[in-house]
Each structure stands twice: as C-alpha cells, then as structure tokens.
Amino acid sequence: MLKKLLQPFPLYLSLVVTSLIILYPIFLMVRISASYPADIMKHHKDVFWGPGGITLEHWRNIFTSGLLLPSLFKSLLVATMVMLLAILIAAPAAYVIARVGSPWKYLCIIALFISRTFPEVAIALPVSVVFLHWHLLDTSFGLILAHLIKVLPYVGWILIGTFEAIPLSLEEASSVDGASKIRTLRRVIFPLSLPGVAVAAMLVWLESWNEFTYALYLTVSENTLPLQTYYYLNRGGIFNSAAYATIITLPVMVLTFILQRYITSGMLAGGVKS
Amino acid sequence: MRFVKTYWLEMLMVLPLFAYIIGFTLLPILTNIKESFIDQRFGRRYDILASKRADIRYDIAHTPESEDKRAYEKELAETSLALESLQHSPYAGLSLSNYRKLLTDRSFLTAIVNTLAITLLGLALQFVVAMSIALVLSRPFRGKGFFRTVVLTPLGIPTIVSATIMTYIFDTSGYLNEVLYRLGLLGEVPIDWAQGGWLSIGMVVFADTWKVLPLMVLLFIAGLEAIPQSVHEASQIDGSPPLYKFFTVTLPLMKPYITIALILRAIDAFRIFELPLILAGTATTPLISTFTYSEYTRQNYNLSAASGTILTGIILLFVFTYLYIVERDTNA
Amino acid sequence: MAQVILQQVRKVYANGYEAVKSIDLAIHDGEFMVLVGPSGCAKSTTLRMIAGLEDITSGDLFIGERKVNELPPSKRNVAMVFQDYALYPHMTVYENMAYGLRIRKLSKHEIHQRVTNAAQMLGLTEHLAQKPKALSGGQRQRVAVGRTLVREPEVFLFDEPLSNLDAKLRVHMRAEIIKLQKALATTMVYVTHDQVEAMTMGDRICVLDAGRIMQVDTPLGLYERPANRFVATFVGSPAMNILRGRLTREHETYCFVAGGMRLTLPADKAAKVQPYTNKDLELGIRPEHILDKRSDIQADNVVRGTVVLIELMGNERIVHVDVAGQTVIGRLDAHAPVTHGVEHDFILDMRYSHFFDPESGNNVTC
DSSP states (O other): OHHHHTSHHHHHHHHHHHHHHHHHHHHHHHHHHTBOHHHHSSSSOOSSOOSSOBOOHHHHHHHHSSSHHHHHHHHHHHHHHHHHHHHHHHHHHHHHHHHSOTTHHHHHHHHHHHHHHSOHHHHHHHHHHHHHHTTOTTOHHHHHHHHHHHHHHHHHHHHHHHHHTSOHHHHHHHHHTTOOHHHHIIIIIHHHHHHHHHHHHHHHHHHHHHOOHHHHHHOSSSOOHHHHHHHHHHTTOHHHHHHHHHHHHHHHHHHHHHHTTTOOHHHHHHHHHO | OHHHHHHHHHHHHHHHHHHHHIIIIIHHHHHHHHHHTBOHHHHHHHHHHHHHHHHHHHHHHHSOSSHHHHHHHHHHHHHHHHHHHHHTSTTOSBOOHHHHHHHHOHHHHHHHHHHHHHHHHHHHHHHHHHHHHHHHHTSOOTTHHHHHHHHHGGGGSOHHHHHHHHHHHHSTTSHHHHHHHHTTSOOSSOOOGGGSHHHHHHHHHHHHHHHHHHHHHHHHHHHHHTSOHHHHHHHHHHTOOHHHHIIIIIHHHTHHHHHHHHHHHHHHHHTOOHHHHHHTHHHHSOOHHHHHHHHHHTTOHHHHHHHHHHHHHHHHHHHHHHHHHHHHHHHO | OOOEEEEEEEEEOTTSOEEEEEEEEEEOTTOEEEEEOSTTSSHHHHHHHHHTSSOOSEEEEEETTEEOTTOOGGGSOEEEEOTTOOOOTTSOHHHHHHHHHHHTTOOHHHHHHHHHHHHHHHTOGGGTTSOGGGSOHHHHHHHHHHHHHHHOOSEEEEESTTTTSOHHHHHHHHHHHHHHHHHHTOEEEEEESOHHHHHHHOSEEEEEETTEEEEEEOHHHHHHSOSBHHHHHHSSSSOOEEEEEEEEEETTEEEEEETTEEEEOOHHHHHHHGGGTTSEEEEEEOGGGEEEOOTTSOOSSEEEEEEEEEEEOSSEEEEEEEETTEEEEEEEETTOOOOTTOEEEEEEOGGGOEEEOTTTOBBTTO
C-alpha cells in the first residue's frame, strides 16, 4: 500500500494538503495582523486573501497603546534573567550528577524527570498563596522564581547529557598533569561544555518567553506578552492579539531556526532511551 | 567526614538545584495535597481570620500608644479567640469533604470525561498521523527537504500563539466554518465549536495535534532510523508485501519507541491547560486542569487543591508505568 | 627518576569485587616494566592505582622514597599516556603540552624551551599551532607522549597507548618509545594486552591474570622458564603445547605416557618430577621443539600422529597433529614432507620440555 501511495500523484496531493493544513494557521495570523477590519469582520470571511490590501494600522495601534512596551520589557527581562539563573543553578549540579556513578545518577535523573511532570496548576496554587504573603505577586522577581520551577529540571536533564559527552579521561589527564579540581573545571570542563550550555540557554529563554500558566496565576496587572495576548483575545480584540502573537513568534522563529541543527532526531531519541 | 572533606566542592555545586527543587516543587506539591484534605469552609474562614489577624498586628506595631491602639488590641484578642474556636469547629482537621464534593460535581465529572477523551483521541490521531508522516519521510522523494521543514514549523510556534490562531479558525464566524460552508458541507447556520461535548473535544484535539506533531514525527523518525537497513533488505528478499511488513516487522521493532512516546505524550496530554482554556473556556468544556484553575479564581483554594491532587495522582500513575516499562525493557 | 614499589596492594570495589588480590611488585629506577595479561586481569587498574586515579584498598605504594597512597594524582609527579590520548580538544598542540607546566608556574621561557625540545624529538614542530582534530592518530599519540615528556616526572605511565593504531604504525611507534626510554633512562610502566609488544619492549615483564601476579621476569626468562602453565601458554605464538598424561617409572628411567606416546625424560627433568610417579602430569613443549623425523636417522622420543591442518607461513609450516586425541602444534621447515590426513613421525626434543602440576599449574621443572 505504501508503494501505491508513493506513486507520484496521490503522494504529492496528500503532501500538499497536509502542508496547507500545517502552514495555514501561521499564514492566517500574520495576515490578520495586517488586514483592514472591514475585510476580516465580514460575515463570510475570505479564506485566503481579501480585497483590501495590507494595513499597518493595528501595528501602529499597539505601539501607541502604551501597553506593548511594558509587557514586552517584562517578558524580555524575565526570560533573560531566568536563562542566566537557570544555567547558574543547573549547570554545576548537572556536572556533578553526570560524573556520579549509579545508582545515584539514575535516581537523580528520575527525580528530575518526575519533578518535570507535576501539573503546573497544582504547584501554582500554593506558590501563589505564599507569594501573596511575600508580596511577590505581580512582580518580575516572583515570576522569575516561578519560571525557574518549570525550567530547572528540564535544563538539568539536557545539561547532564552535555557533561556526559565530555570524556572522563580528559579530567583524569588534567589531574595527572597537576591541576586541582577547580582548575580542571575552569580550563577543561567549562570551555568544552559551552556549546551544549549555549543550546540549553536558548531553550530556557524560549520556555520562559512563551510561558503562560504561572504568569496567569501570579499576575494581576503587569502582564507578560502571552498574558497580554490572552487579555486581548478575551475582549474579542482579534487584530491586537494577532499582532501580539506575531511579536511573540518572531524571536522564537529566529532561535528555533538556529537551534534546528542541534535538535536532531538523535537528541530526542536519547531522551527516549533514558 | 572524609567524604565531606574530599567532596565539598561537588556538594556545593549540587546544592542550589536540589534545594530549589525541594523548596519550590516538592514542598508546593505536598502543601497542595495537604490543603486538599482541609474542608473548604474551614479553609476559607481560616484564611480570612488569619490575614485579619496579621493586619491588626501590623497596625498595632505601627501605632503609638493611644485610644486606637487599645481598640486594635481588643480586636486582636477577639480575632484570636475566633481562630481558637474555629479550630474546634466541626470543619476543622482533615476531611474528605472536598473529594466528596468533586466526585458529585457534574462539572468535575464532565472534566474527567473530557480529559480522558481528549487524551485518548489525541493519542490515537497523533500516533496515526505522525507515524504516516514519519514513514513518508523515511523514503527519498522530490521536495522531501521542503516538506520536512514544513512539518517541523509548528515546533517554533509558542502555545499561546497557536491557541490564538486556533480561535480565529474555530470561532463561530471563523475560518473553518467558512471553509466548510464554501465546500457545501454547512448551511447558513455555523457550528459553535466551543459549545462543549464532542465538538469541543475535537477542536482541542485538532489544535493540540497541530502543535505537537513535529515532535512526534521526529521521535518516530528516530525510531525508524534505528531499524538497520539490513532488516529491510532481508524482508525484501523474503518478498513480504509492504503493509504486512509494516505490521509484522516495522511496528514491533519500534515498540519501545512507540510505548515511551505514547506514555510521555499521555503525561503531557493529561495536563493540557493553555489550549483548552483559551479555545473552549472553562464554562462549557472543563478539563481537570482548567477546572482546577477556575476554582482558584473563585478562591475555592481547597477545592482547587483537591482537583490538582487528583490530577497529580493520575499523572504519577503514568510516570510510574513509564519507569516500570523502561526498567523492564533495559533488563530484558 | 624513581623506583615504584607495591607492597601487598589490594583493590576491592564497593560491590565487593576483588579486582587486585594482594600484589607485590618492585619496579627499579630507570627500568621499563611492562604489565601484561588478558582482559580483565586488572593491569590497567594497577596502573591507575600507581597514578592515583583509583583508590588503594589496602597495602602500600611507594614512588621514590615517598609513600603516596593518600596523595591525589596531581601531587604524585607522574605523567600518563591514556589509551584514548585524552588531548584537550580546544587547545593547540603547544597548549596541550604546556598545560601541566603552566600549573607548576614555570617561566614562559622554560616552558617554551621544554615544549619545543619535546616537539623536535617527536617530530611535531610543524603541528604546534594546530588543534588535535587536525592531526592523524599517530600524531595525536605523539602529542600525548610529548605531554608527558615536558613534565619530566619521576615515573612515566602508559595505558595501552598503541591499541588504537593500525598494525604498521604500531610497530613503528613501539620502536620510537623504546628509543625514547633508552635515551632518557626513565622509569616507565607500560600496560598492554599484546604479548608480542610486551616481549619486545620490556626490560622486565609482569604477567597478570585475574588480579594476581603470575610471574615477573625478563622476556627470555618468561619464555624459557615459565613459572606456571598460564605464563607458558600466554607467552609465545603459537602457544606452547600442553599434553595430559601420566608419569611412569621403569627401573631408572622416567617416562611420560599419553595415548600411544611414550617419551623418555632427560635426567635433570627426571629428578624434579619424581614425586609425580604414577600420577597425572602435564607436559609442556613449544612448537619449535617438535621436529620432523627424517627416515634415515635413529632417534628417541618419536611420536606418530595424523596431520589435521597445515598452515603455510612461507618461511615455515605450522602443522597441527592429532596424537591419540590430543592436538600437538609444531613449527616445521617450509618443505617438510607432511600431507594433510596422513600419518607422520615427529621427534619431541625433551631437553626443552616443561612439566606442570595438573591442579596448581605450577612448573615443577623450574
């Protein structure tokens, strides 16, 4: 049956249809953000293209609304700080775990895995109650702490793999050469782990930038970009939410394109074989 | 002691991560479980009284000796007394009232059904589509690179964004209805996809599949690539027809990948939150996670905690099944 | 330079597995000592204990005059060439070699001097600015050696450094390392699983099996006077023949009897095997001491057997012969008149025979 499917015409037809289904939503989002309201608010929408052309009025609107910059700034600040803190906390621990033998290593990896699976809505509840007491609700600092909850097990898992890839014999050679543990870390381990750490850092930044649930629980008025998009959606603001969605997507597409080379099917399979 | 002396650096390096996870993940989960066993009525009353007491204490500390201060102190005494008597009320102590309430709540029961339906349907759909695409991508053909990039595109779209787009499509006056109308499948009355029931389930399943497809395709491609070329050649020499070969050779060889992919997906599917919240809302189509959230917004913290605990329990079940299977496979 | 002394050194892992079972070894100052044995014999473990990369469970280790059990590798003043070379991939060849010297805070001038000297000795001068990934396997191996040279340590340690090289390069590098050791007159401890490598390189060889020392001796000593069956069959290729049989005595003559064979022992051997009269015994004799019987010469100790396999080596023939159920392998002249499947007569030169106790494996004739 597969052979028949591989006959040119049916194959290409299904490929085209599948591609259309996959790409259409993205196309739609960008188009809406730049279309005339009259074009979109019709009763019978134009599926692909409307009569009117492109307008930048919605983009102008959101830039002048005074709401874009604060939420953009908050999202940027939180994402960058989360990235830095996550690497600082998780990298040293990942190195130690990578070098420790079984059974401890296996236990640690399982612990990290399980802590990643807890539902966010269950954690966010007590966290928001506590943050209320600590006056951390609505603050960037509070959100940073919350994002770390989500991100630390994930980046820990990735970085364990990075450090495992550095051969132990390099550390042994460094030790025999006379280097102390700290010097070995500084001169040998750190430089060799940079590529892996860079990839992990970008993934963390993306996770924080896109994050929604904790922001929802912990924010009252100072929205992040995803939250602001949700705000507009709830009010039926199609155009504003489309524009915000496009803004959110831009850095994501850039970083994903860069990371694409590293997200090989092999890397994911490593996660599968545990 | 010698251990600490040799390994002090390592212990220091591991400490922040584990401290953070214990303090900010383990502790909240345990607190959540504990809170779920406290009667909602007690919980709410206690919160009100406790914060009132804290406020009064703050006021007392910041007011000089005066009439007001004595009034505050009197209030403090009253509040403390109220708290005391609360501890002795019939609502105090551990109780299963939240769980009882949940299991008789129509909305919650619907939530369980919805979550199960979305998980199972979603898994089935994602498995079939991802496997087909992976199979197609395993053979060379013109335009393969382009198609592969297309399939991987949704990977770069944040959940909030895909949810936003899907609302445009599934809106009552949205694009899907428009396409169906143009194809002649729909009359003048559009479908309200967010009305709950199977329509909403279908909507969430479709949206989730769109978002999650790239990852599953990558996973299955990895699984297919793990089958050595020689196996394919051997079956070719044996002359087995493609479909037969798929079910008797390819699929069994991919079993470990598929099992793990399905369980990991099930874990994520059960926790699904953003998409259903934005697409379907909590009113018509509750899911366990959105139900937990809506109780939170209504300040029914203990009820929310109970719902969250149930969700955690279900997920842990899947997690331990996964661990058991991996353990069994590595020892096989 | 320094001597290395192991006294009753034991290594037991956390799970109870005893990898090294109390070994005593004295490596002399300036000696090239080879540790050899089959996989799993704990030769690498022993080397790593000398380096400090493995803990010593009990016993004492001395490098020079110092007892070094508790010292970390960085303080033992040893240098090591790893099996996978362990070159720092992000540093140039120069920096790889300078790494240990920088730690010891040598002057820039001194470092430069030592590195360029070593590079010259090893033919690496044009590669000093390159990174390891730009070099071939042989070149990387030389960088690993260079790294140890510049350190001027008390002891050089080599952990199977040639196993990753192709055969021709291996032979070449073996010669280079021997030359180096002679030129520097340093103490070297060298681990290999290849008995040919061991025999050609070592001043003395320590043969290990399952964590125990089987024999420590010069190459010739191991070959001509193996202390037990293990060493006897480990060293030499094709391996020494081991035949099972009985010792009998007729008047003053002692004979080894097995199947249709009846071999007379020379007097000096006879004296040593007396206690085994009428008991089971094992005969060891090397393939080169199995001779073709020329029909015109009378001789003792003739054995008749069927030829089951002939390996044509060009300069000689290796012949597998079945003698009453036991296989004997001999090295004969390239033109010896043997035919597959046909019976033939051979002479065993009993002057070179060894006898081993069937249970302990010990050589009773040494």
